Amino acid sequence: MKQFILFLFVLLPFCVNSQVNETFDGPTLGADWIGKDRGQFAINADGRLQLNIEPTESGTASIGKEIAYSSDMQWEFDVHMQKSPSDKNKLYVYLYQENDERFCYVHIGNVGYKELGLKHHGNTDLISPQTEFEAFPLLLHVKVTLEDHERWNLYYKTDEMTGYRSEGSALFATDESVGKGNLIFTFYYTKTLSDLFSIDNVRILNRVTETPLEPEIPDKPEILPNLIEVEPFSASNLLFSFDSPVDISDAVFNISTIGDAYTKSYVDTDTKRVVSTFFEKKMQTDCSYTISYTGLKSLSGKAMQDECLEVILQEEGSDPSPEPDPVPGRPDSYPKGSVVINEVMAKPGNGGMVEYVELRNMTSASVSLHKWEYKNVTGRKTKVLPNIDLPAGGYAVLLDDEEKLSVPAQAALILLEKFPALNDNGATLQLWDAAGNKIEEMTYDAATSGVSWELSEGRWLLSTAVSGGTPGAVNSNPQIEEKPEDPDDPDETPEGPEEPSVPDEFEPVLPGEIIINELLPDPYAGGSEYIELYNRSEHALSLSALSLAIRKSDGTLSTRYPLTSVPHNLKAKGYLLLTKNLEGVTSFYDIADLSALCELSKLPILANTSSTLALLRTADKIVIDEVAYSSKWHAHSVKNVKGVALERIDPDAATQDPANWTSASKTVGCGTPGYQNSQYKNASSGDATGIEPPVWIEESGSYTVSYLLDRPGYSCRAFVFNTSGLRVAEISNHELLGISGKIIWSGIANNGSPLQAGIYIFYAEIYHPEGMVKRFKKAFLIR
Structure with missing residues (x-):
């Protein structure tokens, strides 16, 4: 008798403060769940309440239970969503209802696909939806509190969150004379999607508990990028270096008396953030210029301060082969092969590349491309190149002015209006200088999607670069000017560079190995x-x-x-x-x-x-x-x-x-x-499907439940009953099993104390998504 009285004494506070504490352990729904649609609901394999129908048209179904109303209340429940809800597939949770007069209710899914909000019986928002959840399936923990008949708060959290996040609060007075009513879950469904929602862990208290909130990360003040230096790569190409990434989409770069840059490109690497700009005219040495830019932003979109610099361009030293300025009526003449077509991307595919042709200056002096002509002979198109200086050994990339391509800051990006399309099946391309000399001609073969043709040792090879090409940079199959010496034998010259290939003792890995x-x-x-x-x-x-x-x-x-x-x-x-x-x-x-x-x-x-x-x-x-x-x-x-x-x-x-x-x-x-x-x-397991009762393991100080199954995917519910038929301990609650293994159980009862020595009944139920259910019951000894 003392034990019985003590048991009631310990449990009494919980019974007073907790009206509902439903975890849907199943396998059947409790009789206290009521409503005309009750038969349409069942507990699913995941241990959650879910609609179990195959509708032929859209509709609603409701289920609930009777609750008592008090001035301070707290509602908690979990909602699992397979997909994003909508205005036709949604869930309404009426926190309290009496005689069809609906007080406040939580709605999940609505017009505009906002997920979570709180309304009152006039269908008016008390707490407007703020959050749109994007990742599905989603398990949402919802909590609503009411204080002093009028102060409402709505919270939610996901499994990834350490605490709740407040969705808002509101004042809405309720009738203090109301006694009992109903908690109701109403599912709105379409004929193709009736199993969108499932419910779990419904808990209602006649008091308000503390709500641990998700810690807020204070916004750090953004430090805007700073200009480090402006460096002239050539008289018409300026490089702007910054200490952090910038957005140049709306930026305008200008040189006084010359005008705005006609093209700009941005390179962001681990070591530099550089904007490369090109201007139609060259700056003259020993002349003063004002260099400025406007419209630059940080990557977050915050505007940077406009800059204006006074500079004088000076020559660092004498150039043994100075580039002559173009003289009207007497265009420059260059030897054949001084500039070559070095790479062709004819079929970019969908990997972030575009069609382009790369040029390379093979001389030790700068070459002016002013009035040069690029000819797509196969396509019968000719384009005149702008007044751009191509430095010694430098690269220029030709492409359509409507395309975007990231190239190194040191490379010239030449945007040509209506750039002649490159034939996927191969074509002949030429370069002609301003004097009418044919400087270069090449023919490429049929293109491979997403891979460029690159010039290497006088041969055209497919690029091996991860991105599919190397526009404005050294080719992935570069020319080999010298053969490396063997450090182990200086007198012996190897036949070629060592390739990072598979060691000799191993054959190439075959598909499926x-x-x-x-x-x-x-x-x-x-x-x-x-x-x-x-x-x-x-x-x-x-x-x-x-x-x-x-x-x-x-x-x-x-x-x-x-x-x-x-x-x-x-x-x-x-x-x-x-x-x-x-x-x-x-x-x-x-x-x-x-x-x-x-x-x-x-x-x-x-x-x-x-x-x-x-x-x-x-x-x-x-x-x-x-x-x-x-x-x-x-x-x-x-x-x-x-x-x-x-x-x-x-x-x-x-x-x-x-x-x-x-x-x-x-x-x-x-x-x-x-x-x-x-x-x-394990093929040797055959049709074996079994689970053994707990066995005491002295070394670990715990009990082990061993199992061997015929296939993966089984889940398990396992309990311990005393000889009077009362469930005294839980070993496994919907736990996913492997093909074989062990479940460890401490021997602790539901009340937190070790079970007393004696004979108990082990009961296990294993079930598979394909519909197989097997049950095991056997006596065992607690020592």
């Missing part, structure tokens, strides 16, 4: 993304000739990340995990073999929701393995995928089959970096 085996796109806070590779061949393979890249939506590959710095070869049937931060992996997951983990400074960034990752040979771009993963591949029972890896089930099955991927089991810590996946399909 190495596969992408596990991915962590959405790590824990403080954790690191990772990519796991598996060698499913029968021999060791070198990774030095491979790269990783993200495939863009247009089908092209973005930046390639070579694996040349991987310190060792991947042995047969071996695993290798790649990450930018080893500590971000080892701090969160069990590590079976530290040598199977490799930290690389540069790897592709994995999008949380979906992306396409490719493993390819660097030289010939042959794809070894490729996966277009999605967060939807996670098991349905995994409500929060942060920190949960996606595992390949069968290494020999198709990479792109969504059924061949699922979440890593929680029983292994949600990831298996560098060793066999928890969801690895």
Whole structure:
């Protein structure tokens, strides 16, 4: 009797202050949930309340329960959304309703796709929606408070947030005489989307608790970029250097008595931020000029201060071959080959490139391109070049004036109106100087999409640059002027430069020999993304000739990340995990073999929701393995995928089959970096599907529940009952299992105390998304 009285005494405060505390543990809905549409609702496999219908037309369905009203109240509930709600697929949560008089209600989804707001029974906004959520699926934690019958507050948070964010507050007086009423969830659906919402963790209190808020990050005052220097690259080309990135889209650069720059380009690297400007006329030496710019902005869009500088252009020294100024009636004459066509991008594809032709000055003196002619012989088009100085060894890039292309600051960008289109199947191009001499002629073959033709040792080769071309810079296949000496044998000259190829003892990796085996796109806070590779061949393979890249939506590959710095070869049937931060992996997951983990400074960034990752040979771009993963591949029972890896089930099955991927089991810590996946399909398991009752393990001081299943994807609910049939402990609540493994249980009861020694009943229910459900019940001993 004492125990019984003590039990009521401990529980009494909770009963007084908490009207509703519903977690939908299921498997059936409690009788206290009421409404004419109650039969249309069910508890889904994720342990949430959801509409369970196949509608033929749009409609609404409501379900609720009776609650009591008080002057201070607090409503909390979780809403899981598969997709973004709308004005036709939305959820209304009536916090209190009596005799069809609706007081305040939360609406999720509305006209304009604003997600979250609070209205009263006149359908008027009390708290207008402010936030539009972008990433879906989304689990939203909603909290509403009422104080002294009139002060309303609306909060929300997601699993990525450490605290709540206030959506707003309002004053709206309620009827103090109201006693009991109903809490109602009303689902608005269309005939094609009835399962958009599901509800969980409904809690109503007759008091207001403290709401921990998301810490606000104070805005740091923006430090605007500063001009470092203005440097004349030539008499008509000025370089403006800044200490931080700038936006030049609306900028105007000017030289007094000469005018505005006719073209400008911006280069942003780790070491410099330079704006290169070109002017129609040259500045004269020993003359005073005013250089100015207006309209420059920081990358955040904040306007920078306009600058105005007084300068005098002076010559640093005598030029042994000074460039003669163009003389009207007597154009300059240059020898053949003084300027060459050095690169042609005829078929840019969709990789950020445009059609262009690159010129290179092969002489040791500056060349004036004034009145030169560029001819597309095949296209029967001719364009006259502007008065631009091409410095010794310098590059110029010709393209259409309506196109945009980033080139190095030292390169001349020549924008030509209606630039003659380059034929994809090949064409002949020429350069003629102002005196009418043909300086250069070349013919390129059929173009490859996204790859330029580059001149190398008198031959035309396809570019091997990651971007597909090198406009305004040294070609990826540069001319080799000298052969390097062998430092080990000075008397012996090697036949050519050493190429970063696969070592002699290893053959090139073939498609399918190495596969992408596990991915962590959405790590824990403080954790690191990772990519796991598996060698499913029968021999060791070198990774030095491979790269990783993200495939863009247009089908092209973005930046390639070579694996040349991987310190060792991947042995047969071996695993290798790649990450930018080893500590971000080892701090969160069990590590079976530290040598199977490799930290690389540069790897592709994995999008949380979906992306396409490719493993390819660097030289010939042959794809070894490729996966277009999605967060939807996670098991349905995994409500929060942060920190949960996606595992390949069968290494020999198709990479792109969504059924061949699922979440890593929680029983292994949600990831298996560098060793066999928890969801690895073990053919020897046959039809075995079993789970054993808890066994005491002396070394760990805990109980172990072992299981062996016939396939991945099972989730588990497991409880302990005493011999009177009362549930006294919970071992697993909708926990995703692997193919085989162990669940660790402390032996602690629901009330926080160790269970007393004796005989108990172990009950487990495992269920699969394909509809299979298996139940196990067996007696065991608590020691």
